[in-house]
Every structure is written in C-alpha cells, then in structure tokens.
Amino acid sequence: MNLRLIILYFVFVGLGLSSNAQTYDYNLEQFFNKEVDDADRLKSLENVDWSKTDLTLDSLMMAWNQGIGLAEEFDHKFTVQKLKLFKTQFGDADFQTKLNVYQDIRITSEMNGFDSLFVLSIYRAARVMEDIGEYQRAMDTVEYLLSDHRPLLLKNAKLHSILYEELGILNEVFGDHKKVREMYREALAINQELADSSGMCSNLLNIGGSYFVSRDFANSRKYCYEGLVLAEVIGQEKYKMDAYLNLANIYGFNEQFDSCLVVALKANEIAEENDFLGGQIITSDIISACYLNLDNPEKAIGYQLNAYNLETKAFSKNRISLNVGLCYIDLEDYSNAEKYYQEALNLATSVNATIEQVNVYVHFGFLYLKTNKLEQAEDYFLKAEELLQEGEDSYLSSEILRGLGLTTSKKGKAKVSNSYLKAVMPMLMEYSNIAEVYKAMGVNYKSLNQFDSSADAYEKYIVYQDSLAKKSNKALEQTILAKYAVEKAESKASIAIRDKEISELNVQRQYRMKIFGFLLFGLSLASIFIILTKHRRYRIERERNAALEMEASQVIIDHSREILANQGSLIIDKNRIIDELKNNLELFFKDLEAGGEGVQNFLETRILTNEDWDKFKISFKVVYPKFMENSKTAFEGLTANELRILCLYKLGMTKIEVAEMLAVLPSSVKRSVNRFYQKYNLDHSDDMYSIVERIET
The missing domain is CATH 1.25.40 (Serine Threonine Protein Phosphatase 5, Tetratricopeptide repeat)
Incomplete structure (x- = not known):
C-alpha cells in the first residue's frame, strides 16, 4: 500500500466545488431561465456562489461556456477571465493547454488590475506544474507569489493561507518536514485569525500527516484527533473521512490492524454516504490490506476489487492492480494473480512510470518463485x-x-x-x-x-x-483484544471532544479575566496579570504539551525584562525632568535670602523613591527571583543602597546609567562601590559585573 498517496490525498484543498452540497443557487436558476434577458442572466451568473452548487460538472461546463460568451458580449472582462479560470481548472484539457490559458489570464489580469485573478492564475499554474512532477518549478512559483506579491495577498487572507499550505505540500515532496510543518502552521495562524474552521481543520490534518511521514506518531495522532473533533463540530464530512484515513495509516504502520480496520470502515462509510469517489477507492484499499494482514483474504479481495473498479487513473490503478494480485496469491489463485500483475505492467508502461514498472517486475519475480517457475x-x-x-x-x-x-x-x-x-x-x-x-x-x-x-x-x-x-x-x-482497541479509540475521541469543550470554556473565561484586569488596573498591572494568567493556563495544560510550557515561561521572562527596562527608562526620564526643575528653581530663587525650607527639601529629593524601588523590585524579582535574598546572604549587613547598586549592575548598566537611575553623580556611585569593596574585602581585579554574575538568581 502506498501510504504517501493516502497522506497527500486530503491536503489538496480545491478552490471551488463541494460534491455533497445541498443548495441550488437561485442565481443559477435565473441564468438558465431563457425568458430572462441576457444582461440579467449575466448578472445572476456573476452572483453565483460556486462552492455551494450541486450541479454536475457537465452542467457547470455548459454554464461557464455560455457565461463566457455573454461576458464577452457585454465586455465584462473580469467575468470572462474568472469563468475561463474555472473552466480550465475543472476541465480535461492537457497540462500544456492549461498552463497557456493560465498565462493568458495572468497577463490580462495584470493589465486590468484584477489582483485576485492575477494571483489565482499563478497559483493554478503552480498546481499544474505539481501535477506533471515539476515540483521545483512549482515551489519557485509559489515562493515568488509569497515574496513579490505579498501586498496583494494581505488583501486576500484566505488565498494567502492556501499558498502557505501549497508550499507545505511541495516541501513534503522534497522531504523537508520541518519546513512542511512551518508552512502549515503559517496557514493555520491565518485561518485562526479568519475564524475559518474549515481551513483550520485542513491545516490540523496536514500537520498530522507531516508528523506521520516523520514517524512521530504521537504528534500525528494528536493533530488528527484535533482535526477530527473540529470536523465533527462544523459538520464537515470530507474532513472527518480524511481524519479517519490518517488514523488508519498510523494504526496500519504500527501493525495495529484491528484498530486500523475500525477507523478505515468508518471512513469508508462516510465516503459511500457522501459519494466521495476518491475516498471510496482509498478506504477500500486500506480495508483490504487490513483483512489480508488479519488472514482473511476472502474479505480482502472484495474490497480490493471494488477499489480497482472505481479507480480510473492509470498511475493509481497500477498500484491497485498489484494489490488485487496479492489478494489472489493469498487465495492461491495464481492465474488471476498473474492476470492482474500483467494489467499493472500495462498501466505502468502506458504512463512511462519506471519505478512502477520495476515494482511490477519484482512482483512477477516473487510470483514465479513461489510457483517454482525459476x-x-x-x-x-x-x-x-x-x-x-x-x-x-x-x-x-x-x-x-x-x-x-x-x-x-x-x-x-x-x-x-x-x-x-x-x-x-x-x-x-x-x-x-x-x-x-x-x-x-x-x-x-x-x-x-x-x-x-x-x-x-x-x-x-x-x-x-x-x-x-x-x-x-x-x-x-x-x-x-480488537474489541478493547475499538472501545479505546472511541473513548479517546470522546475525551478529545470533552477536552476541546473544556479548552473553549477556559479560553472564554481567560478572555473575561483579561477584560476585567484592563478595566481595574493600568496597562502595566494588566500586562503582569495577563502574564500570570497565561502562566497558570500553560501550567494546567503542561501534561498535554510540555513544549508549550517552556515557550510560555520564556514569554514571561522576556515580557518581565521589557517591563523592567521600561521602568528603568521611566525612572531615568523622571530624574532628568526633576534635574531641569531643580535648575530652574535654583535660578528663580537665587536672589532670595535662603529660599524656603520646602524648596530646599525638594532640591535635595532623590528620584528613586521607595515607591519607585518597590515597583522596581516586583519586576526585578520576576526575572531574578533569588538574586536579592542571595545577595543579602552573600554579603551580611548589606545596606539598601548597596543592594540597589548590585541590582542595577545585574541588569548590565554602566556606572553612568546607575548614577542616572539613583539621581547621583557618577563619582558618588564610584565611592559607594569602593566602600563596598573595602567593607567586604573584595579583590579590585573583580569588576562589579563578575561579582553579581556569581550570585545565584
């Protein structure tokens, strides 16, 4: 079984048609009504939501062809190019013809300022390049869009997310799994901002698929279950099927064929109920493989023949033909096995697939070895x-x-x-x-x-x-233990749903707490409250994802450093303002005999007040929680002023910056430092930075 084909089956999110939609667009009804005049028919066609039509592809092609004619007649250039793009995307033209049409649409759109069509035509061309195996060319095209036309993409966030997802798919081809997940997460972030549940579901499943290829089954299962839960919530049957397919791959690769069979049967049921042809083919293929590994070739052959009869693409049918042959070998029907191997060889030759031809030759070799035709x-x-x-x-x-x-x-x-x-x-x-x-x-x-x-x-x-x-x-x-495995899988799905609901409730609660904090406190206190709230939430969720805890801790430290730096800047700015006021007051009162006692006290005021110091200590202790206590332990009898100087040096400040913070002259700081060295018999070869570095934080 080609697991790679199964993994990539669901990640290609198309721009358009939904096979299980139930809505017949009123605008299409108007368009097909011959009693309506052509201008109104064209207007109706331009208002159609193509993602919600239940017309067959033949009917759509007829609508697009007629629409192109009407749009050309009324000189609606945008509509002409838009319908040409749809017709080319879903039509059966050869690859080179499609590339030529997309190139024409691109040129026309650029000339007329049709930004969305300009981007879409380049994206669709990249998809064609991918289909014909020109992966590097496709990747270069998508990266060109993301780098050179970023302003256009910022106007269309949905298309922006699709391009990131496409880049993830292409990196999958080149085996750069870290880059794959980076691109999928970029797409996920955009869809979260858009509150696009469908896009988020696709992104989660793709991330799970990437972890599967990297053999990180724990993370793969985690993201697949998240995708499954979201698909259940939004009622997306296609994504539910895709999630079950990915879970089937995980169980199958780990030889848990009973669990694999359970989820594959669920996926097959969804595919049949919703007429997902591709899903029926893949699920039948997987179910057959499960039955073979569970020593039940009689059931396996039925599902495998079903996949064979449904598949129409030569490349995929080649693989399925080989699997049919393997089923017949298990049934000891070697003549039928030989027949389907020959069919697989013919299909591989017709598409000039060298690796597939080699694979068929190997299968033939083992068939004849088994039957002693040496x-x-x-x-x-x-x-x-x-x-x-x-x-x-x-x-x-x-x-x-x-x-x-x-x-x-x-x-x-x-x-x-x-x-x-x-x-x-x-x-x-x-x-x-x-x-x-x-x-x-x-x-x-x-x-x-x-x-x-x-x-x-x-x-x-x-x-x-x-x-x-x-x-x-x-x-x-x-x-x-198959029954136990089924119950366990269902239990995990139920737990995942409950966890999702709890998580959503927690998010809502935390949001209300944040709003409350902003109303009661200033920006600084609110920021600290948010950090503490996030810290508490990450601590609760640590068992589910330990890596997030480290990231949250780093966010707290970085934000506290920022607050600490801001407080330092505020104190220095405050000192400078007071210095200017002092100078002005001295000039103003220079002719007075002695000035007032209040004026004199003001001129002697030190700027780092107890209130300033208390605020400063709160932020400092967040970054260096043990520093102050350990300083007092290391240097018995440490004064408050000496402790302040140690803290400021711990922040990497220079002597001048320390003086500004304490609103004194640099020479005063130097004298204080010298007294500190003498008091504790310290070696002057050690600077203050070395001393504070040795104090445990």
Missing part, C-alpha cells in the same frame, strides 16, 4: 535490476537482491546465491525475510560442503523464526 522468476528480477537506476529506490533494490538470491539458491547456484544474499542482508528489516535468507544461505553452504557456515546460518534462521513466532503471537493477542 527461469521466469530470474528473468523478471534481472529485468528489474537492469531498469532500476543505482540508488533510485533502496527498498526495490533490496527486494531484487533478495529475489535473485532465493531464485539462484533454488537453481543450485550456491556461490552466486550467497553473493546476492550477503549483499541484501544489511538492507532487510522484516524478521520473515531475514529468516528466509538465512535458511537459503544454510542450504547454499551445505551444498558447498561448508558445514560450519551452514550450521551457523541455520542457527540464525532458528533465532529469527522464534522471534517471528513471538511476533505472530503478539499479533494474535492484538486480534483477541
């Missing part, structure tokens, strides 16, 4: 080896070597066989294949009279057979 088996393995380029597909390379080794062993070519088998051994992962290879090597060594080597190979064969038996027993145990 000459034909060796011939097909050699054909595969000749066609496959070095390093192109490591799995197929290992299968070719294994097949040649087993075939030549049966033909009595012991030395040749061992050369193949030794080469393939480091590449094998499955216990059954490793055991089979060691058994063949034991036979080969025995025929070469190398009895010690033969005994060693047989011993390893027995070890792997025992491991395989234990693995089979484990699989049997999983089958026995």
Whole structure:
C-alpha cells in the first residue's frame, strides 16, 4: 500500500466545488431561465456562489461556456477571465493547454488590475506544474507569489493561507518536514485569525500527516484527533473521512490492524454516504490490506476489487492492480494473480512510470518463485535490476537482491546465491525475510560442503523464526483484544471532544479575566496579570504539551525584562525632568535670602523613591527571583543602597546609567562601590559585573 498517496490525498484543498452540497443557487436558476434577458442572466451568473452548487460538472461546463460568451458580449472582462479560470481548472484539457490559458489570464489580469485573478492564475499554474512532477518549478512559483506579491495577498487572507499550505505540500515532496510543518502552521495562524474552521481543520490534518511521514506518531495522532473533533463540530464530512484515513495509516504502520480496520470502515462509510469517489477507492484499499494482514483474504479481495473498479487513473490503478494480485496469491489463485500483475505492467508502461514498472517486475519475480517457475522468476528480477537506476529506490533494490538470491539458491547456484544474499542482508528489516535468507544461505553452504557456515546460518534462521513466532503471537493477542482497541479509540475521541469543550470554556473565561484586569488596573498591572494568567493556563495544560510550557515561561521572562527596562527608562526620564526643575528653581530663587525650607527639601529629593524601588523590585524579582535574598546572604549587613547598586549592575548598566537611575553623580556611585569593596574585602581585579554574575538568581 502506498501510504504517501493516502497522506497527500486530503491536503489538496480545491478552490471551488463541494460534491455533497445541498443548495441550488437561485442565481443559477435565473441564468438558465431563457425568458430572462441576457444582461440579467449575466448578472445572476456573476452572483453565483460556486462552492455551494450541486450541479454536475457537465452542467457547470455548459454554464461557464455560455457565461463566457455573454461576458464577452457585454465586455465584462473580469467575468470572462474568472469563468475561463474555472473552466480550465475543472476541465480535461492537457497540462500544456492549461498552463497557456493560465498565462493568458495572468497577463490580462495584470493589465486590468484584477489582483485576485492575477494571483489565482499563478497559483493554478503552480498546481499544474505539481501535477506533471515539476515540483521545483512549482515551489519557485509559489515562493515568488509569497515574496513579490505579498501586498496583494494581505488583501486576500484566505488565498494567502492556501499558498502557505501549497508550499507545505511541495516541501513534503522534497522531504523537508520541518519546513512542511512551518508552512502549515503559517496557514493555520491565518485561518485562526479568519475564524475559518474549515481551513483550520485542513491545516490540523496536514500537520498530522507531516508528523506521520516523520514517524512521530504521537504528534500525528494528536493533530488528527484535533482535526477530527473540529470536523465533527462544523459538520464537515470530507474532513472527518480524511481524519479517519490518517488514523488508519498510523494504526496500519504500527501493525495495529484491528484498530486500523475500525477507523478505515468508518471512513469508508462516510465516503459511500457522501459519494466521495476518491475516498471510496482509498478506504477500500486500506480495508483490504487490513483483512489480508488479519488472514482473511476472502474479505480482502472484495474490497480490493471494488477499489480497482472505481479507480480510473492509470498511475493509481497500477498500484491497485498489484494489490488485487496479492489478494489472489493469498487465495492461491495464481492465474488471476498473474492476470492482474500483467494489467499493472500495462498501466505502468502506458504512463512511462519506471519505478512502477520495476515494482511490477519484482512482483512477477516473487510470483514465479513461489510457483517454482525459476527461469521466469530470474528473468523478471534481472529485468528489474537492469531498469532500476543505482540508488533510485533502496527498498526495490533490496527486494531484487533478495529475489535473485532465493531464485539462484533454488537453481543450485550456491556461490552466486550467497553473493546476492550477503549483499541484501544489511538492507532487510522484516524478521520473515531475514529468516528466509538465512535458511537459503544454510542450504547454499551445505551444498558447498561448508558445514560450519551452514550450521551457523541455520542457527540464525532458528533465532529469527522464534522471534517471528513471538511476533505472530503478539499479533494474535492484538486480534483477541480488537474489541478493547475499538472501545479505546472511541473513548479517546470522546475525551478529545470533552477536552476541546473544556479548552473553549477556559479560553472564554481567560478572555473575561483579561477584560476585567484592563478595566481595574493600568496597562502595566494588566500586562503582569495577563502574564500570570497565561502562566497558570500553560501550567494546567503542561501534561498535554510540555513544549508549550517552556515557550510560555520564556514569554514571561522576556515580557518581565521589557517591563523592567521600561521602568528603568521611566525612572531615568523622571530624574532628568526633576534635574531641569531643580535648575530652574535654583535660578528663580537665587536672589532670595535662603529660599524656603520646602524648596530646599525638594532640591535635595532623590528620584528613586521607595515607591519607585518597590515597583522596581516586583519586576526585578520576576526575572531574578533569588538574586536579592542571595545577595543579602552573600554579603551580611548589606545596606539598601548597596543592594540597589548590585541590582542595577545585574541588569548590565554602566556606572553612568546607575548614577542616572539613583539621581547621583557618577563619582558618588564610584565611592559607594569602593566602600563596598573595602567593607567586604573584595579583590579590585573583580569588576562589579563578575561579582553579581556569581550570585545565584
């Protein structure tokens, strides 16, 4: 089963048609009414919501063709280009024709200032490039849109999110999974701002799919369940099916075929109820694979033939034909297996898919090996080896070597066989294949009279057979616990729904608390309250996502540093203003005999007041919670002024900045520092920064 095809099935979010819509647009009714004059018909067509029509594709094509004619007649250039874009997107023109049409739409749109159509035509061209395998060209095109036309995209946030999602898909092709998730999260952030639940659902499932490809099954399952819950809430059957498909992939890859079968059957039910043809094909394929692995080929063949009959695309049908053949091999119907393998080969050849041809040759080789047609088996393995380029597909390379080794062993070519088998051994992962290879090597060594080597190979064969038996027993145990697995899966889904509801209630509660804080306190206190609130919320959710806790803590520290820096700046600015007032007052009262006592007290006022210091300590302790207490412990008898100086140096301030903060001369700070050194017998080779650095924060 090609898991990569299944993962990418649901991430291509189209711009337009919904196959399960139930609304017949009144505007379309007006358009098809011949008694309405052409101008009103065209106006009706321009008001159609194409995402909510239940017309067949043939009817849509007719509407678009007639609409293009009317729009050209009335010189509605925007409508002409828009309908041409829809017609090209959903029509059956060849790839080059589509690229040419999109290029014409792009040029016309740029000339006439049709910004949305300009962007859409470039995006659709990139999708065509992707369809024909020109992934780098497609990626360059999307990146060009995101970088060179960002102002246009900011006007159309939905299209902006789709482009990020497309870039995620393309990075998936190149295996840059970190970049993939970065792009999907950009799309998710935009859709969250738009409150677009459908877009968010798609993004969550795509992130889950990316984690699956990276073999991070815990995160993959987490995001898939979140997508499933959201799809349930908004009633999106398509996304529910996609979520179940991804969960089926996770269970299948981990050989939990009972759980895989349960969710695949749910996905299949949704696909059939809503006429999702692609979903029916994929779910039938997965269900068949589950039944095969659960030793029920009779049920497997029915679902596999259903997928075969529904599929029309040659490339995909090639893979399904091979799976049909595998079902018939399990049923020991080798003639039908050979028939469907030949069909797969014809399909692979018709689309010039080299890797698929190699894959079919390998399947033929093992079929003939199983039926003891050794000459034909060796011939097909050699054909595969000749066609496959070095390093192109490591799995197929290992299968070719294994097949040649087993075939030549049966033909009595012991030395040749061992050369193949030794080469393939480091590449094998499955216990059954490793055991089979060691058994063949034991036979080969025995025929070469190398009895010690033969005994060693047989011993390893027995070890792997025992491991395989234990693995089979484990699989049997999983089958026995199938009912428990189903209940567990349903329980997890129920818990996920409840967690979502609780999370939404928490978000609403926190929002009300934030508003209350802003009304009662100033901006500074409100900011601190929000930080503490966020900190409490992240602590509660820590068990669900430990990584978010670290991020939240860093946000708190950074924000507190900012508050601390702002307070320092405010105090310095305050000092400067008071200095200016002092100078002005001294000038004003210079002719008075002594000035008033109140004036003199004002002139001697120090700016870092107790109130300032208390506010400063609150912010400082958030950033360095233990510094003040540890300073008092390290330096017994530390004065308040000395503690202030230590704190300011801890913030990295210079002597001049400390003086400004304390509203004294730099020389006063220097004298205070010298007295501090003498008081505690400190070495003058250590500067104040080194001293405060050694104090635990």
